[in-house]
Amino acid sequence: MGRQPSFLRRFLHRHAPSRHELAESRWLKPVKKYIVASEYWRFTRRSVPRAVLAGTFIGIFLMIPGLQMIGATMMAIPMRANIPLAAAMTWISNPFTTPVFLIGALEVGSLFGFQTDFTAFNRLLSSGASLREWSDWLASSAAPSMLVGLLVIAILLSLVAYWVSLVGWRLWVGRRWRQRLAREGTIF
Numbered sequence: 001m002g003r004q005p006s007f008l009r010r011f012l013h014r015h016a017p018s019r020h021e022l023a024e025s026r027w028l029k030p031v032k033k034y035i036v037a038s039e040y041w042r043f044t045r046r047s048v049p050r051a052v053l054a055g056t057f058i059g060i061f062l063m064i065p066g067l068q069m070i071g072a073t074m075m076a077i078p079m080r081a082n083i084p085l086a087a088a089m090t091w092i093s094n095p096f097t098t099p100v101f102l103i104g105a106l107e108v109g110s111l112f113g114f115q116t117d118f119t120a121f122n123r124l125l126s127s128g129a130s131l132r133e134w135s136d137w138l139a140s141s142a143a144p145s146m147l148v149g150l151l152v153i154a155i156l157l158s159l160v161a162y163w164v165s166l167v168g169w170r171l172w173v174g175r176r177w178r179q180r181l182a183r184e185g186t187i188f
């Protein structure tokens with residue numbers, strides 16, 4: 001009696017491109033040797049936490065949606081991390097969490113002595129300011145505070161995510177071993 005694949009596995013098999021399809025892409029030719037290498041696609045006790053670390057860090061620090069997955073992939077290659085998982089972890093910053101990260105980054109940056117004008121921020125937010133007005137505000141007072149804050153938050157949360165995934169992997173493997181031993185009837 002075989003196990004049924006999980007919903008996520010069936011969904012990815014149906015909708016995600018295979019690594020061979022990715023290797024044939026003309027846009028990805030410079031990194032083709034990494035795409036076809038199976039070590040970047042396996043889920044191992046080392047590659048999974050590394051991928052979680054890379055994806056979480058890039059997902060929080062680099063707040064540009066298209067570049068996050070590319071950045072996580074480029075960070076995963078020298079770390080020998082699982083590339084698909086690193087790319088997926090960038091979704092930690094999404095339309096719901098991004099405002100929280102940005103406001104938190106401004107707060108953390110101000111703790112490090114960078115000036116952040118929150119009254120101007122609130123005025124822009126309540127008045128429905130244009131993109132130009134937001135850009136001017138960012139360039140004038142908030143950029144250093146936000147960059148330092150995002151860096152600190154990204155480092156801290158990616159380290160926490162790394163350790164949580166490391167412990168989670170260990171617990172998952174231990175549970176699988178206990179289930180296997182119970183099936184074989186050799187529980188000691």
